[in-house]
Amino acid sequence: MFRDPAALAEGTAREVIRIVAESLERRGRCALALAGGSTPRELYETLSQEPFLERLDWSRLDLFWGDERCVPPDHPASNYAMAREALLSRVPIPEDRVHRIRGELDPLEAANLYERELRSFAGGALPRLDLLRLDLVLLGLGADGHTASLFPETPDLLGEERLAVPTLAPQTPRNRISLTLPVFNAARTVMFLVQGAGKADVLLAVLEGESLEGPPLPAALVRPRTGRLLWMLDRAAAAKLRRGHDPRSARRGPPSR
Ligand code: 6PG
Numbered sequence: 525m526f527r528d529p530a531a532l533a534e535g536t537a538r539e540v541i542r543i544v545a546e547s548l549e550r551r552g553r554c555a556l557a558l559a560g561g562s563t564p565r566e567l568y569e570t571l572s573q574e575p576f577l578e579r580l581d582w583s584r585l586d587l588f589w590g591d592e593r594c595v596p597p598d599h600p601a602s603n604y605a606m607a608r609e610a611l612l613s614r615v616p617i618p619e620d621r622v623h624r625i626r627g628e629l630d631p632l633e634a635a636n637l638y639e640r641e642l643r644s645f646a647g648g649a650l651p652r653l654d655l656l657r658l659d660l661v662l663l664g665l666g667a668d669g670h671t672a673s674l675f676p677e678t679p680d681l682l683g684e685e686r687l688a689v690p691t692l693a694p695q696t697p698r699n700r701i702s703l704t705l706p707v708f709n710a711a712r713t714v715m716f717l718v719q720g721a722g723k724a725d726v727l728l729a730v731l732e733g734e735s736l737e738g739p740p741l742p743a744a745l746v747r748p749r750t751g752r753l754l755w756m757l758d759r760a761a762a763a764k765l766r767r768g769h770d771p772r773s774a775r776r777g778p779p780s781r
Pocket of ligand 1: 666671
């Protein structure tokens with residue numbers, strides 16, 4: 525774990541660069557799904573500056589989002605707007621490789637459009653959802669245990685056999701679009717980015733609370749089948765974990781193929 529948010533952003537940027545470079549070398553392309561919320565902003569700004577800026581081949585990266593709020597792309601609550609300000613406006617990524625979720629549309633229409641874009645990226649028909657293998661998925665963790673826009677209040681979504689679904693958040697903007705657990709669990713690497721004392725309790729519940737009564741928290745259901753699960757934490761968020769519990773080694777699958 526990292527001593528503070530700045531160290532977390534820098535350490536995570538190094539790991540993102542390494543994973544993207546490995547994916548481009550092995551497969552000639554890299555599908556990276558960005559996280560929303562506020563935590564990733566410092567990471568995106570770090571990636572858009574030296575020494576990281578020139579170490580990433582932006583022209584060959586395909587950017588997706590794990591979720592989006594149903595607001596226009598220039599709305600202050602838009603995850604795309606945050607990424608555009610902190611990253612996209614500063615790096616040479618071709619427009620046609622930025623696959624944003626159309627938050628300005630009707631939620632179901634936006635989810636269907638995004639699903640079609642994901643299927644097309646995967647080469648058309650997807651006989652099984654787990655054949656869409658994103659190379660790196662960045663996720664945040666909400667204080668209630670949600671991740672992306674999969675919330676404890678909408679457990680029925682957790683079994684969705686879809687790539688992207690409209691969901692409802694307990695807080696505004698309530699209408700969201702989210703990738704689903706099958707997509708996260710088919711990814712080659714999933715990287716949670718969690719910082720601050722406010723997340724210490726929920727992180728403990730997700731990482732060590734298997735015995736808790738009640739349904740598992742959505743974030744605890746993100747368990748990549750063959751991919752790797754990395755927890756990038758600052759010290760404040762990790763404060764309640766058992767001493768020596770380094771979640772970054774948690775459920776590390778075989779190296780991504
Ligand atoms: C969103 C995110 C959401 C976020 C968590 C953590 O659209 O809000 O996808 O899942 O990652 O709520 O948010 P913070 O980083 O702001 O704490």
